[in-house]
Amino acid sequence: MIEPMAKVRLISPRHLVDGVTATLQEIGVLHIESTPSEAIRIPLSPYVMDEAARQRRVALDRLREELRRLLLLLPEISPGEWRGARPSRPELTEEGLARLIQVVREVGSRVDEASARLKACEEELALLSKYEKALVALTPFLSFIQESEELDHLGVTLEEKGGDRHLLGVLHEMMAKMTHNRYELFHARLDERSLVVLMIFPKAVSSKIRSLLWEEGITELQLPVSVADKPLGQALRIILQKKAELPIQASRHRQDLKDLALQWRQVLAQSSDAVLCCLEQIDATAYFYQTKMASFIYGWVPRRSLAGMSGRIGAEFGGKAVIEECPIDPKEWRTIPVVLRNSGVLRPFETLTRLIALPVYGSIDPTPYLAVFFPLFYGMILGDVGYGLLLLAGAAIVRRRYVDTPIVRDLAAIFLVASATTVLFGVLYGELFGKLGEYVGLRPSLNRMEAFIPFLAVSIAIGTLHVALGIALGAWSAWWRGDRQECVAKLGGLLLVVTFVALIASVANLLPRTWVTAETAVLLSSLTIIFIFGGVRGAMELHNLVNVLSYLRLMGIGIASVALAFAANKLGGMVGNVFLAVAIAGTLHAINFVFGILSPTIQSLRLHYVEFFENFFAPGGRPYKPFRHLHPAPPFRG
Amino acid sequence: MTDIGLIAIGAGLAIGLAALATGLAQAKIGAAAIGAILEKPESFGTVLILLVIPETLVIFGFTVAVLILFALK
Numbered sequence: 001m002i003e004p005m006a007k008v009r010l011i012s013p014r015h016l017v018d019g020v021t022a023t024l025q026e027i028g029v030l031h032i033e034s035t036p037s038e039a040i041r042i043p044l045s046p047y048v049m050d051e052a053a054r055q056r057r058v059a060l061d062r063l064r065e066e067l068r069r070l071l072l073l074l075p076e077i078s079p080g081e082w083r084g085a086r087p088s089r090p091e092l093t094e095e096g097l098a099r100l101i102q103v104v105r106e107v108g109s110r111v112d113e114a115s116a117r118l119k120a121c122e123e124e125l126a127l128l129s130k131y132e133k134a135l136v137a138l139t140p141f142l143s144f145i146q147e148s149e150e151l152d153h154l155g156v157t158l159e160e161k162g163g164d165r166h167l168l169g170v171l172h173e174m175m176a177k178m179t180h181n182r183y184e185l186f187h188a189r190l191d192e193r194s195l196v197v198l199m200i201f202p203k204a205v206s207s208k209i210r211s212l213l214w215e216e217g218i219t220e221l222q223l224p225v226s227v228a229d230k231p232l233g234q235a236l237r238i239i240l241q242k243k244a245e246l247p248i249q250a251s252r253h254r255q256d257l258k259d260l261a262l263q264w265r266q267v268l269a270q271s272s273d274a275v276l277c278c279l280e281q282i283d284a285t286a287y288f289y290q291t292k293m294a295s296f297i298y299g300w301v302p303r304r305s306l307a308g309m310s311g312r313i314g315a316e317f318g319g320k321a322v323i324e325e326c327p328i329d330p331k332e333w334r335t336i337p338v339v340l341r342n343s344g345v346l347r348p349f350e351t352l353t354r355l356i357a358l359p360v361y362g363s364i365d366p367t368p369y370l371a372v373f374f375p376l377f378y379g380m381i382l383g384d385v386g387y388g389l390l391l392l393a394g395a396a397i398v399r400r401r402y403v404d405t406p407i408v409r410d411l412a413a414i415f416l417v418a419s420a421t422t423v424l425f426g427v428l429y430g431e432l433f434g435k436l437g438e439y440v441g442l443r444p445s446l447n448r449m450e451a452f453i454p455f456l457a458v459s460i461a462i463g464t465l466h467v468a469l470g471i472a473l474g475a476w477s478a479w480w481r482g483d484r485q486e487c488v489a490k491l492g493g494l495l496l497v498v499t500f501v502a503l504i505a506s507v508a509n510l511l512p513r514t515w516v517t518a519e520t521a522v523l524l525s526s527l528t529i530i531f532i533f534g535g536v537r538g539a540m541e542l543h544n545l546v547n548v549l550s551y552l553r554l555m556g557i558g559i560a561s562v563a564l565a566f567a568a569n570k571l572g573g574m575v576g577n578v579f580l581a582v583a584i585a586g587t588l589h590a591i592n593f594v595f596g597i598l599s600p601t602i603q604s605l606r607l608h609y610v611e612f613f614e615n616f617f618a619p620g621g622r623p624y625k626p627f628r629h630l631h632p633a634p635p636f637r638g
Numbered sequence: 639m640t641d642i643g644l645i646a647i648g649a650g651l652a653i654g655l656a657a658l659a660t661g662l663a664q665a666k667i668g669a670a671a672i673g674a675i676l677e678k679p680e681s682f683g684t685v686l687i688l689l690v691i692p693e694t695l696v697i698f699g700f701t702v703a704v705l706i707l708f709a710l711k
Contacts, residue, residue: 356683452704549698556700606690609683 002365002621003339004303007033007328010313011296012321017047017288020295021281023316028628029305031337032287036298037329039289047288047295057282059097060275066104067272073115074261074268075254087267089274100271107264114260118253125246127224128239134221135243137188137196138236144186144200152206155221155232156213158187158195167218168195174212178205196221198232277629284627298326300337300624336361338621345417346371348410356609358621362480364473366608366617373466373612374414374604379421380462381558381600384565385442386433387593388422395419415597433589434565448555448562455555457510463551464501466612467544468494474616489534490615493541495526500545547611553603561599564592649703656699663692 008030012020024030038044049057090100128135138155158167168187175183184200201209213220227235288297301309310323328336338358340350342365349371359365382388399412430437430444437444448455475490503519505511530538572585671685 356687452708456701456704546694549701550694552701553693553697556697602686602690603693606687606693609687610691 001341001368002359002361002363003341003624005300005336005339005361005624006303006306007298007326007332007336008301008306008309008323009038009296009298009326010321010323011294012317014047014290014293014295016317016321017285017295018053018281020297020313020317020321021284021288023313024297024627025277025281025284025629027309027312029301029309029626030297030299031301031624032284032627033298033300034287037332038298038326044289045291047285047290049282049285053282053285056097057279059101060092060279060282063097063101063104064272064275064279066108067268067275070104070108070111070268071265071272073111073257074265075258077261077265081262087270089270092274092278100275104268104271107260107268111257111260111264114253114256118250118257121246121250121253124226124242125250128243128246131224131239133190134196135236135239137190138198139240140188141186141198142233142236144184144198150203151200152203153198153200153232154209154213156197156199156218157190157221158197158218160193160195168197170216171197171199171218174216175199175201175209178209178212273629280627280629299627302339302624333362334360334620335622337624339624340365340367342367342371345413348413349374351407351410352414352605352608355605356613356617357619358623360618360621363618363621364477364616366613369469369473369612370608371417374608375417375421376462377554377604377607378418378600379423379425380554381603382418382422382561382596383425383429383448383558384431384433384562384596385423385426385437386431386589387565387596388419388424388426390593391415391419391422391597418600429562431562431565433585434562434569436569448559449566452555452559455559456552457505459551459554460501460504460548462554463548463607463611464497466551466607467547467615468497470612470615471497471541471544477616477618485533486537489530489538489541492526492529492533492538493544493615495522496530496541497544497548499523499526501548544615547614550611551607553607557599557603561592561596564595565589568592645706649706652706653696653699653703656696656702660692660696663695664689667692 010020010024010030090096092100134155134157156171158171160167168185172185175185179201182202186198186200187195190196199209210220221232223230223232223235224239227238230238288295290296306323306325313321313323338361340353340358342350346368349367352370352374353359353365353367379388382391395412395415399409399416402408402412426432426437427442428445429448430442431448432440432442446455446458471490471494475487475494478484478486478490499519499522502511503516503523506513506515506519530541534541568585568588571588572581575581575584667689671689674681674685
């Protein structure tokens with residue numbers, strides 16, 4: 001059902017706005033109305049924050065950003081690591097806020113220092129990793145590099161382009177000529193197409209060799225900026241040393257950050273939560289209105305929570321703040337927030353209602369009808385003891401595992417009910433993984449593979465009942481809205497559907513043939529009623545005749561499902577080998593089972609959303625969003 | 639060709655052509671539906687309705703096929 005709502009106005013002295021807002025947030029049942037009809041009728045002055053409140057908001061906003069940044073920088077703490085006592089949530093009075101800003105500043109500078117050190121280490125490591133290949137290639141030759149007054153050394157990389165593998169030979173020739181054979185070349189392969197070469201030669205020809213290399217387009221080995229001014233040998237040794245030291249340093253800095261997180265993360269999280277809570281309160285004051293002395297706010301409260309809320313406000317402010325109920329303007333009906341309230345086994349089915357849309361306030365909540373007919377249709381379509389038991393087990397496991405995820409938990413609950421009806425219809429059809437039911441003594445009361453016509457008649461009968469119920473609800477809804485003409489047109493539509501189906505049944509000899517004349521007369525009368533009271537809109541009632549035929553899918557999809565199950569057994573039985581037969585039949589049954597979950601779900605939903613809802617459902621309800629703290633701090637795991 | 643053969647062909651055409659028409663309609667709706675859901679995930683319910691509407695055709699085709707097979711045989 002749709003929870004009855006009350007429209008309220010809370011009046012208090014202007015200086016109590018902050019306190020009232022905080023209490024409203026704590027109570028958490030008032031859906032604040034941002035544009036009340038009163039504000040349109042009478043010009044009301046919106047509440048204006050004073051300068052101090054504005055500055056406080058700015059300070060809180062900055063603090064929230066800073067806290068968010070610090071919480072991103074500090075590593076997460078696993079549940080077992082926290083050893084301290086639960087930090088208390090800071091009181092954000094003027095002094096409390098100043099103290100918190102100071103603490104955040106101090107912790108922030110420590111966190112920034114530690115993370116800057118870690119970042120520098122990681123960046124340098126990333127930079128050095130670019131030289132990894134050259135470093136690995138040149139390391140064996142490091143012992144040949146000696147600092148000497150006579151000898152110089154140089155590293156170059158050679159790119160072998162277009163299959164030209166003579167660059168090394170060219171380099172040998174060039175060096176031999178320049179140094180009169182007083183040189184050494186060591187080379188190692190970097191990858192398929194490049195070599196790194198270490199050249200040792202007399203210092204006297206150093207500048208000539210460098211300019212010649214430049215002219216030939218041979219690039220010197222590029223080293224990190226930090227060691228670029230060092231001789232190659234020394235630079236390589238420094239890099240090697242750094243590569244060994246940096247991971248240790250990085251791990252130390254990480255530990256520093258971890259220690260800071262252990263000390264401060266929970267405190268900062270609690271503070272962030274308090275700041276957010278405070279900001280939400282300040283933002284909510286924008287919906288207050290004011291006079292010279294008083295402030296007031298409009299909103300919606302579930303009627304059953306009204307007394308509790310009034311009592312709490314009264315107790316908190318000793319009669320200085322008062323809640324009064326306001327009359328509801330008929331134009332406001334569509335804007336009244338909607339809360340669905342169904343108990344016990346019906347509640348999970350609200351998920352299926354919400355999947356399409358919330359009904360508008362004052363219309364009919366289809367959840368109870370979904371709770372009855374969805375499992376019925378599902379069971380009718382799938383109807384197999386084996387599949388039903390598998391579904392039951394699956395739904396039970398999912399429900400237990402995802403107990404904290406409402407939508408999954410609700411869907412699992414729906415499928416628990418649907419699996420029960422699947423088993424019941426399975427017994428009725430005598431099906432257990434198709435025809436295997438025969439071997440365990442299941443006898444079909446309605447054999448789907450043979451009794452097509454009776455099953456067709458049952459589907460049509462159920463469709464008629466379902467559509468007729470939808471039309472009846474539509475008629476009731478129209479009556480309740482005061483639209484008598486539409487109500488009578490709907491009743492005419494109801495008569496039309498029932499007599500049309502009865503007429504077909506009489507023609508097919510399922511009902512006495514003698515009824516045909518009377519049924520035709522009633523049919524024509526119902527058409528007359530529809531067009532007199534419904535006008536052109538009444539033509540839509542004729543669509544219900546097609547809607548009834550749509551329920552034939554209860555038979556069609558069901559027979560397709562059972563035919564697949566039979567095919568699985570048949571194919572399995574055609575193989576001589578027992579294990580292979582079980583494997584084939586098992587695979588096909590698994591595929592059919594997956595289809596069996598999806599297809600009946602979609603078809604049953606469709607029969608509700610299209611054929612059933614069409615006659616009474618009024619979508620477009622405004623969701624109820626009470627003013628309460630939206631970002632609770634993560635659960636404390638001490 | 640025997641009467642039974644003609645009846646079987648008629649039943650096959652009834653469901654086959656209906657299935658083809660459903661497939662063509664659903665292909666177009668499905669492509670648009672994916673786009674709509676990506677843009678607006680909350681439209682899933684509405685899109686689901688639109689997607690399954692053409693399935694009525696194949697259900698009718700199936701029913702006609704069953705009636706052909708059982709009423710004419």
